[in-house]
Amino acid sequence: xxxxxxxxAVSGLNNIDSPGPGIPVIRALKExxxxxxxxxxxxxxxxxxxxxxxxLVDKSYSIPLPSSGIASLLERLKYIQEMEGIxxxxxxxxxxxxxxxxxxxxxxxxxxxxxxxxxxxxxxSRHKSVLYEFGEExxxxxxxxxxxxxxNEINSLKxxxxxxxxxxxxxxxxxxxxxxxxxxxxxxxxxxxxGLPIIVQEFVSGNEVNVTAIGDGKGNCIGAVPMRKLYxxxxxxxxxxxxxxxxxxxxxTNRVISNSKWKGGCELEFIKTKDGxxxxxxxxxxxxxxxxxxxxxxxxHPEALVRMALGEDVKPYESYDVGKLFVRYSFDQIVDLKDYxxxxxxxxx
Amino acid sequence: MQINKNIAISDSGFIFNPSSGxxxxxxxxxxxxxxxxxxxxxxxxxxTEIVTKFSTDASTLDKDLGDFFLMLRSYQLLxxxx
Numbered sequence: 001x002x003x004x005x006x007x008x009a010v011s012g013l014n015n016i017d018s019p020g021p022g023i024p025v026i027r028a029l030k031e032x033x034x035x036x037x038x039x040x041x042x043x044x045x046x047x048x049x050x051x052x053x054x055x056l057v058d059k060s061y062s063i064p065l066p067s068s069g070i071a072s073l074l075e076r077l078k079y080i081q082e083m084e085g086i087x088x089x090x091x092x093x094x095x096x097x098x099x100x101x102x103x104x105x106x107x108x109x110x111x112x113x114x115x116x117x118x119x120x121x122x123x124x125s126r127h128k129s130v131l132y133e134f135g136e137e138x139x140x141x142x143x144x145x146x147x148x149x150x151x152n153e154i155n156s157l158k159x160x161x162x163x164x165x166x167x168x169x170x171x172x173x174x175x176x177x178x179x180x181x182x183x184x185x186x187x188x189x190x191x192x193x194x195g196l197p198i199i200v201q202e203f204v205s206g207n208e209v210n211v212t213a214i215g216d217g218k219g220n221c222i223g224a225v226p227m228r229k230l231y232x233x234x235x236x237x238x239x240x241x242x243x244x245x246x247x248x249x250x251x252x253t254n255r256v257i258s259n260s261k262w263k264g265g266c267e268l269e270f271i272k273t274k275d276g277x278x279x280x281x282x283x284x285x286x287x288x289x290x291x292x293x294x295x296x297x298x299x300x301h302p303e304a305l306v307r308m309a310l311g312e313d314v315k316p317y318e319s320y321d322v323g324k325l326f327v328r329y330s331f332d333q334i335v336d337l338k339d340y341x342x343x344x345x346x347x348x349x
Numbered sequence: 350m351q352i353n354k355n356i357a358i359s360d361s362g363f364i365f366n367p368s369s370g371x372x373x374x375x376x377x378x379x380x381x382x383x384x385x386x387x388x389x390x391x392x393x394x395x396x397t398e399i400v401t402k403f404s405t406d407a408s409t410l411d412k413d414l415g416d417f418f419l420m421l422r423s424y425q426l427l428x429x430x431x
Contacts, residue, residue, distance in 0.1 A: 322367045
């Protein structure tokens with residue numbers, strides 16, 4: 001079969017100890033049955049390892065941080081588009097999705113760049129601060145949670161919560177606090193890094209199981225692969241994991257994707273209790289960093305996303321391999337100073 | 350009593366529970382007991398077979414089997430079908 005040549009821009013090249021999903025997404029696309037993909041890397045930092053992975057990333061550009069505003073991002077993308085002729089962009093950071101969702105129509109109309117992202121409403125609906133309501137709407141259990149804006153509010157938590165409880169950042173980070181003193185400590189630590197509000201969540205004991213999934217925006221779940229972390233780093237990230245045979249988890253995932261008419265990739269994070277009950281802890285609005293496991297199990301979610309972004313009708317995957325593992329490794333790349341200089345000075349590599 | 354659905358057991362004694370992602374390893378005796386459980390043998394039938402194949406007596410085995418079944422249950426590998 002002749003593969004269609006396409007150019008796809010991907011962010012999240014930070015293949016570090018708390019990895020972004022960019023490199024796994026790129027690996028899945030490079031192994032696509034349908035596409036011969038040229039990858040344009042979009043980076044925020046000059047030392048994102050993916051910048052220097054020349055076998056995976058054909059050309060890279062730095063882009064402005066989300067805090068710089070939408071106008072500067074659009075200006076930069078306009079320049080990159082003139083150089084590269086991008087057909088699809090896959091943003092992979094939670095913090096940048098808001099900008100890309102807002103720009104999606106303009107990117108398509110003015111530059112001919114397709115995206116496949118949730119709507120602003122969908123994006124907001126699964127936000128940590130309203131996840132409890134999201135669970136109620138979609139028939140899935142969610143640990144009780146509450147937003148707080150000051151450390152003083154921790155004293156009054158005892159009316160709604162018992163210890164231990166979980167202190168979570170708006171976008172990232174979570175710590176289990178066994179006492180109010182620990183909760184105050186984590187409040188300051190996490191809010192200093194990720195801002196306010198802080199989300200306080202009921203602690204549910206059990207095994208963490210996660211699902212990488214993709215919805216077509218019309219209520220169909222195109223693919224879903226559940227995974228249990230086997231090796232967890234000190235940052236709580238999976239360094240190894242195994243695909244699971246769990247019909248209940250697939251059924252819940254299908255229900256969430258179907259009810260919410262989710263469009264795009266996502267990750268559902270659950271706790272499975274000893275009694276076999278599932279609690280949704282988070283729904284991340286983009287592929288997880290372990291999405292390449294789905295490709296390894298026979299479901300190429302990034303490929304399906306690109307096909308749908310290009311307007312193709314994609315049929316849902318019906319099966320996946322159970323008992324496949326991913327095991328990460330770290331790897332030292334040797335980089336010429338001139339490459340580091342290029343990305344640092346002209347923002348291109 | 351039966352070994353739970355889909356539990357994968359290799360000849361080397363490696364056991365994988367695809368529902369939980371847990372994996373274990375067992376020795377030849379454990380492997381043989383699990384094989385007999387998969388054939389729906391009762392505890393008494395298992396004791397009869399094991400004492401003929403391995404150097405042990407029925408009363409010791411009866412106690413050890415009780416412990417082994419408890420462990421299999423706690424690892425969600427074994428469930429009661431009655």
